[in-house]
Amino acid sequence: MHHTLHEQVPMHINVSLDNMWFKLQSIELVRDGRIEQQLIESYVLIIVKSGVGCLTMDLDEYPLRQDAIHIALPGQTLGVTLQDEDELELYVIKFEVCWDSVSHPTFPLVGEIPIYPKAQTVLLCDLMYSYCRSEQPVERFRGQSAFLELLYWIIKNIRMLPELDSRTALESTKAYIESHYNESITIEQLARMAKISPKYYVDLFKKTYGKSAMDYVTEVRVNYAKQFMVQSDARLRDIAHQVGYNDEFYFSRKFKKEVGVSPTAYMKNRRRKIVAYSSPILGQLLALKMIPYAAPLHPKWTAYYHKMYRTDIPLHLSAYRFNEDWESNIEALIQAEPDVVISSDELQAVEKEKLRQVAPIFYISAQDKNWREQLQLTGQLLGAGQEADTWLLNYDRKVTHARGRLLQELKDDTILIMSIFKQSYHLAPARGMRDVLFQDLQLQSPAGVDPTVCNQSISLEQLAGFDVDRILLNVCQEPESLNHWQSLQTSSLWQNLKAVRRNCVYMISSDPWREYSAYAIGRMVDDLLKLVYGHRTN
Structure with a gap:
C-alpha cells in the first residue's frame, strides 16, 4: 500500500470576532526554536516558519509543525523544546485583545488550531517582522495591518477535524495506543488505521515523535504499570496482564530495560x-x-x-x-x-x-x-542515612574533578553569577549559586564583591566597575524581566562590559540554579561544565 497525498479543500469555520479589537505588541523570530518555560501576561500566537519541535502550554504538550498554529492566553505558561538534532524556526507574536462592550466574550482561538499550510501565512509574518523592526514609525504602524491580515488568513484556513491527511491520522493512532495499551498492538494494525503503508508509518512516527511506535507502546504500558504498582495488593502477574503482557517474565525484562530496576524492586520502593x-x-x-x-x-x-x-x-x-x-x-x-x-x-x-x-x-x-x-x-x-553519605562522597569526588577542569579552562578569570528580576539586578540571588561557585568549586570573584553574601542588589554602573571576566546570568521568565533584558542588551553600558565584549555571558535557568537541594546542586556542577566547555573564547 503506497502513501498518497489527498487534495485538501478548505472548509471554513465561523469564528466570531465581533466587538473585538486587536493590538500587536511585538513579534520575535526565534531562530534556534528554544523558549525557556515562562509565564505570559498577553495573548501569544506561535507560528512555525520551518522545522518541528514540541510546545508546552501549562500542562499540555503539542507537536509544533507548519499545519497548525498555537495561541496561549494571559496567565498561562509556555515553552518550546527540540528533539535531538531537530531544527526549528518560529515566530512568537504577542498581542492584546480589547472589547467594545462591557461583556467580554470568550476569545475563540485558543490552544492548537489546525490550519492548511499556506506560504501566505509565513510571508505575512516575514513582512510584519520587517515592518516592526523598521526605524520609520509609519512602517511600524504598517505592522498592525499585517497582523490583522494574518488573523484573517488564519481564520480563512482553519482545518475542520477530523482530517484524512496522514499527520492527523498519525495522531489518532497515537491516541489509540494510549487508550488501548492493554491490548495486542501491531505496526500493521496502526498503519491500516492511518491508511498508509507500514514502512511509511514507521518512518513518519519516528520522525514526528522522536521514537518508534513500538517503543512508545512500551513506554505507555510501563507508565501505567508504575501507577498500578503503588496499590498495596498489586501482584506482578496481574499488573503484567493489565498493561498488555501475557508473560510476566517478558514484562519484567521490558520494565527493567525501560526503568533501570526490576518491577519487584520498584514496587518495594513505591509501597x-x-x-x-x-x-x-x-x-x-x-x-x-x-x-x-x-x-x-x-x-x-x-x-x-x-x-x-x-x-x-x-x-x-x-x-x-x-x-x-x-x-x-x-x-x-x-x-x-x-x-x-x-x-x-x-x-x-x-x-x-x-x-x-x-x-x-x-x-x-x-x-x-x-x-x-x-x-x-x-x-x-x-x-536512608547510608544513601545520604554515599551521595555526598560521590559529590565531593565530582567537585574535585570539576574544579581541576575549570581551573585549566578559566585560569585567573573572575566570575559573577547574577539575576535580572523586572528592572533590578542581584548578585548570587540563591544560596546554592554561592555554595557551588565560591565554596565547592572555589572560583574567583572580582575585586569588590563579597562571595559569601547572597542576593546583593547592585546597579548596572556598579556591575561595570567590577571588570568581571565572565558572567552567569539568570533572567526571570516573566514579561517585565524579559522585556528589560531585551532593552538592556542594546545599552552601551551593557555592551561595554568586559564579559560581554569577550562573549562570555552564560545564560542559566532558574531550574536548577535557584533550588537548594542535593540533586539540584549536583546538576549545577554539570551545567557549569557544559556551559564553559561548550563556549570557547577567541
Whole structure:
C-alpha cells in the first residue's frame, strides 16, 4: 500500500470576532526554536516558519509543525523544546485583545488550531517582522495591518477535524495506543488505521515523535504499570496482564530495560507513600534514590522534575507560582492518605495546621541547615542515612574533578553569577549559586564583591566597575524581566562590559540554579561544565 497525498479543500469555520479589537505588541523570530518555560501576561500566537519541535502550554504538550498554529492566553505558561538534532524556526507574536462592550466574550482561538499550510501565512509574518523592526514609525504602524491580515488568513484556513491527511491520522493512532495499551498492538494494525503503508508509518512516527511506535507502546504500558504498582495488593502477574503482557517474565525484562530496576524492586520502593511537599525536598529524595508518591510538578516552576519524573510520581501537586494552590494540594493529599509528609519549614501557620490533618509531617529547616545537613537529616528520617553519605562522597569526588577542569579552562578569570528580576539586578540571588561557585568549586570573584553574601542588589554602573571576566546570568521568565533584558542588551553600558565584549555571558535557568537541594546542586556542577566547555573564547 503506497502513501498518497489527498487534495485538501478548505472548509471554513465561523469564528466570531465581533466587538473585538486587536493590538500587536511585538513579534520575535526565534531562530534556534528554544523558549525557556515562562509565564505570559498577553495573548501569544506561535507560528512555525520551518522545522518541528514540541510546545508546552501549562500542562499540555503539542507537536509544533507548519499545519497548525498555537495561541496561549494571559496567565498561562509556555515553552518550546527540540528533539535531538531537530531544527526549528518560529515566530512568537504577542498581542492584546480589547472589547467594545462591557461583556467580554470568550476569545475563540485558543490552544492548537489546525490550519492548511499556506506560504501566505509565513510571508505575512516575514513582512510584519520587517515592518516592526523598521526605524520609520509609519512602517511600524504598517505592522498592525499585517497582523490583522494574518488573523484573517488564519481564520480563512482553519482545518475542520477530523482530517484524512496522514499527520492527523498519525495522531489518532497515537491516541489509540494510549487508550488501548492493554491490548495486542501491531505496526500493521496502526498503519491500516492511518491508511498508509507500514514502512511509511514507521518512518513518519519516528520522525514526528522522536521514537518508534513500538517503543512508545512500551513506554505507555510501563507508565501505567508504575501507577498500578503503588496499590498495596498489586501482584506482578496481574499488573503484567493489565498493561498488555501475557508473560510476566517478558514484562519484567521490558520494565527493567525501560526503568533501570526490576518491577519487584520498584514496587518495594513505591509501597511507602512519601510526600515531598516542596521541590527542594523532592531534590533531596532523588539524591537518596527515592521517588515520592506525591510532589509538586509543573513545566515551568519544576521543569526538570516534570520532564523526567512525571510518569514516576503518581500524584502531581500543583507547583503553580510556587505553592499558590496549597489548599487544593492538601485536599488531594487527604484523599490519597499518604504515610508521611516531608516539607521545608517555610509555610504559613494555617497551611501547617492543615497539613497536620494529612499524615505525620517532618519539617526540614531551610535556613538553619545547609543542603548537606538537610540531605543527611532527610536520610535519617527515612532510614536512608547510608544513601545520604554515599551521595555526598560521590559529590565531593565530582567537585574535585570539576574544579581541576575549570581551573585549566578559566585560569585567573573572575566570575559573577547574577539575576535580572523586572528592572533590578542581584548578585548570587540563591544560596546554592554561592555554595557551588565560591565554596565547592572555589572560583574567583572580582575585586569588590563579597562571595559569601547572597542576593546583593547592585546597579548596572556598579556591575561595570567590577571588570568581571565572565558572567552567569539568570533572567526571570516573566514579561517585565524579559522585556528589560531585551532593552538592556542594546545599552552601551551593557555592551561595554568586559564579559560581554569577550562573549562570555552564560545564560542559566532558574531550574536548577535557584533550588537548594542535593540533586539540584549536583546538576549545577554539570551545567557549569557544559556551559564553559561548550563556549570557547577567541
